[in-house]
Amino acid sequence: MNYFKSIPTEDGYRMPGEYEKHKGTMLIWPVRPGSWVGAGKDAKKTFTEIANALSEHEEVYLLCGEEYLEEVKSVFEGNSNVIPMVIDTDDAWSRDVGPTCVVNDEGDVRGIDWSFNAWGGTYDGLYASWDKDDAAAAALCERLGMDCYNAKHLVLEGGSIHSDGEGTVLVTESCLLSPGRNPHMSKADIENELKKYLNAQKVIWLPRGIEGDETNEHVDNVCAFVRPGEVVLAWTDDESDIQWGPSNESLKVLLNETDAKGRKLTVHKLPIPKSPVCITEEELAGLEFEEGEDVREAGERLAASYVNFYIANGIILLPQFGDVNDTVAAKILGDLFPDRKIVGIQARSIIVGGGNIHCITQQIPAGK
Helix, strand or coil: CCCECCCHHHHCCECCCCCCCEEEEEEECCCCCCCCHHHHHHHHHHHHHHHHHHHCCCEEEEEECHHHHHHHHHHCCCCCCEEEEECCCCCCCHHHHCCEEEECCCCCEEEEEEECCCCCHHHHCCCCCCHHHHHHHHHHHHHHCCCEEEEEEEECCHHHCEECCCCEEEEEHHHHCCCCCCCCCCHHHHHHHHHHHHCCCEEEEECCCCCCCCCCCCHHHCEEEEECCEEEEEECCCCCCCCHHHHHHHHHHHHCCECCCCCECEEEEEECCCCCCECCHHHHHCCCCCCCCCCCCCCCECCCCCCCCEEECCEEEEEECCCCHHHHHHHHHHHHCCCCEEEEEECHHHHCCCCCHHHHCEEEECCC
């Protein structure tokens, strides 16, 4: 990969909002035995449902190892908008290992290749080897013929940043300041790098994310822009719930902040599932952990949040948990996105893997 020597801000590129038009979406076929029950038996069905829904509105770049290429081709036979690509990865979290894309006013699209260390490296990372994941962003850029910026000096995942497309970026302190990522850098140093690479004028630091989020609490699980000046925040009115404190802290920050354009933020509360989502003994028995991989426990509360939805062309992919708040979340997002269809996805097989729909998708913006 031939990287640019310059940085996006110097070249007039910015990180667009997820709600801006896409060329396509990156997905990775789920097969890692330590993440996906039965080496992905149920997860593959859910990923297939997601890929098919997306393919009605945009292209889907589905990465897989050589040994799974025929399986993927068979599953999506006849669907020309799902494009299999042989690119090896360690797992299936496209949001975090894929390129963060930036665009300029002429509609040119470029990628950013951050450093990936499995959410914490040797300090508190979730698996011991991540070389394939770390190489995935550059590999996809090359396959798509998309130029790329080298940001390997900064450990960063796509799920840890959320842009409004107009110069404002949301992050969490718990994630970006975690000692397993960039311990040599101060908060000001990290903010400066985000401004340079994303062309951001304002970085809003939320204190926490979703309790139990193994990524040190990515922002995409707790707060997301629905349009410039408006966000949704994962919320519970139950003060005895472990999530109430972190969400309340974030609400205070958001209500006292302005964005890059000087606007006060409108905050829409999006309830978390009323009943905690926990991993079962049966699900745990279907996982096979490698040495050095994070091991889970039966009954462990999973970081279930409706904020981990994905905005695509024409649709919103919304996780569903079999909870009474499934329909509440769908109604709230339907009102906020009247121009998009809300597509509910039963996401049990993904959340057991440790993330959700936004975590397994990465948008590639449309160029002109």
